[in-house]
Amino acid sequence: MNEIPPLDRNAIRPGGFWRVEVVPEAGSTNTELIARSREGAPEGSVLVTEHQTAGKGRLGRGFTTPPRVALTFSLLIRPEVPAEQLGWVSPLMGLAAVAAVRGTTGLDTRLKWPNDLLVAETKLAGILAEADFSDPSHPAIVVGMGLNVSQTRDELPVETATSLRAEGAHTLRETLLVAVLEEFERRYTTWKGDPGAIADEYRDVCVTIGRRVRVHLPGGTFLDGTATGVDDQARLLVAGRALSAGDVVHVRPGE
Incomplete structure (x- = not known):
């Protein structure tokens, strides 16, 4: 894996309100960003790591990835929407990831409910959203994703996983990150104005x-x-x- 270059911070320039920080290593970008949220981090904060050593999945499931082989990051939003609509945050990230991967690689990606990004029947990425209710009047949501980029098939942890490389697709992690953030912001803006606006798009790409x-x-x-x-x-x-x-x-x- 030593041949994989580090992220080029100068190439990570998404439009909109994003504030992106890249760190060499983190236990969990979700855990770290929630801690920052409680300290007042602004909406649009994004934490990216080269090496996530204690990644978090649903229901406390853990995972690790070798350095630089995946795109692992979390973003912070503070949506002012009815509480019953907050279940759409993970699907928002999923839709952004579908659009970004399709746009940068041409791969036909789909979503499995509730939080997996698929190529055919294999898992390319997982998504986890967590809430910070330390300020009940302005709840924050941190949503993170780990997307397999450079692993060979032999390096993937299970047969049901895949990566961009294993699928014959190639794109820089920087390019992919910028695309995901821009696609997310576009849908996030629409959703805040009309919480039902993205439902049909989600249903169209959900294989479940x-x-x-x-x-x-x-x-x-x-x-x-x-x-x-x-x-x-x-x-x-x-x-x-x-x-x-x-x-x-x-x-x-x-x-």
Whole structure:
């Protein structure tokens, strides 16, 4: 991995309100940015690391990546929208990632509800949103993503993972980061004015909709059925139930 160059900070110049900081190493960019949020960090703060040593997934799942092989970053927003609409923040990042990867590499990426970016059936990136309610009148959301860029297939942790390199696609991490931030801001601005405005775009790229699924629920129970849609609060609709991301452990293919 020594041949992979470090991020070129001078090439990371997204438009809009973003304030980007690159650090050599971080345990979790989400954890660090939430701490900064509690200290008053402004909306638009972005923390990028060359090497994330204690990455966080949903429900406390952890992961690590070797230095420089992935695009690992978190961003901070302070949206003034109804609380029931905050479930759209992860999908916003997912839509931004789909548009950015398609635009910079041509790969046909899709989304698996609630937080995976896919190429075909393999996982290219994971997304995690976390809330900071230290100021209840102005809650903040930190949303992070780890996107596999330069790993070979042998270097990926599981067979169900992939990377841009493994898919034969090549783009600089700087280019990809700028594209994600610009695509996110475009949708974020639209969503703040009309929280339902991005729902149709999400449904168009979500591969979970229309499939038979088995939903693993907390407590070891399961829900089987067809995922018939995603509602206006970004909840997955299965067997007459509306499930938020916090309601589920896993969503697997059903029989």
